[in-house]
Amino acid sequence: MDFNSIDTEYLQLAMTGMTVVFAALTLIAVFIYSLPRVLAVIEGIFPTPPHQLPPENDEDERAAAVGFVLHHHRTQ
């Protein structure tokens, strides 16, 4: 392998490419981080009508209760 034979143009391409990949994913990370806050502001200006809100979901609580009862039953 002869790294001295590599044209500086391609070294610059590699460095630029890595920079662009990092820039793109960093921008995405920043966008994701700010997204909940932006959506909260939009929700404040344009609130979701009550009939469009999703129904209250207590599935997790029910699953936890069933799991507790089963565990209690098996350990007795």
Place this chain on the structure above:
Amino acid sequence: MENFRQFFETTGFAYLEPGNVIMIVIGITFITLAIRKHYEPLLLVPIGMGIIVGNIPFSKDMQLGVDNQGAILVEDGRVLTKSVEDSDGTKSERVRSRPGSVLGYLYFGVSHGVFPPLIFLGIGAMTDFSTMLSNPKLVLLGAAAQIGVFLTFLGALSLGFQPEQAGAIGIIGGADGPTAIFLSAKLAPGLLGAIAIAAYSYMALVPVIQPPIMKLLTTKNERKIRMKPPREVSKAERIVFPIAAFLICTLLAPGALVLIGMLFFGNLLKECGVTERLAQTARTSMIDIVTILLGFSVGASTAARDFLQRESLSIFALGAVAFAIATAGGILFAKVMNLFLKEKINPLVGAAGVSAVPDSARVVEMVGLQEDSENHLLMHAMAPNVAGVLGSAVAAGIFWSALTN
């Protein structure tokens, strides 16, 4: 006797070379690994069978191979035509053409970069970005793993490959089969077979390649780090994300337009909630059909005379280096991030920046469980895993834009 000789010259035995036999054995080996060891069976069975089909020799007159996609006949620089009488009695000139072979027509989807974006559509329709949305800093690990792509690019240049070939070889480090095939078709079609086989082989070997590197670069205590469970992500976030992320990535790297566009289109079909039928088709029937055709035609393109060259060995060696550097890059960047973070990242998760979804995330889970049987890292590892898909697609777009005249 003469009749027998003439018949013999129409058989494949007359043109069989040692290289064909070697490739047929390789194809059988792939199929055996898929069936007995369950190494990526959905890919290795079509590729293995394609290798066997593509290495059955025939006489040149039969034009059965992938390189016969049909052609317009030309003589002395002039397109040949033939006179045809239409149903109403009028005569017209039609261009004379030679029909392509079935393998050639199937290979069209590979050689013209049609199949990989369709695969990405299906991948988008089955990918859950919520782990990435719940912990955005892990996205940077997917970026860090792409160091394998660019260092392998330089390594390939130093070995004497042309820049376009080096770019296509470097993308093996992205550990993304469709992206590797897409870029090879655009930049280095002559190396497509070797690059595709190398990329898919190493993706199947992720559980073998990654763990030693992960253990070498991390301490026992680091491997035991527990991370906070991911937060709940709202439906609105999951709908807005694919559109916004597509705009960000493609405005920075327009060469990634097709791959990333299809990836996020598929994800939008899944998340919007009103196109479940389309999403279901994209992630099941459609992706299965394209996977069959892609794998089979890539395998059929690996004819011995093109595949068994010294270049192919170099490509395989560079592919292994690419995977190793990508794994190391993700892990080391996680350790650097930990210097500045209060809530530490388990560095093993960095290895999942190699975008072999979901195998490298599963490897992280497995290695993490070896140190602490209650430390489940799978969901955390999925974040850099899917980020790595974006990173490798952006890297491919950069190479395509920069290295195409």
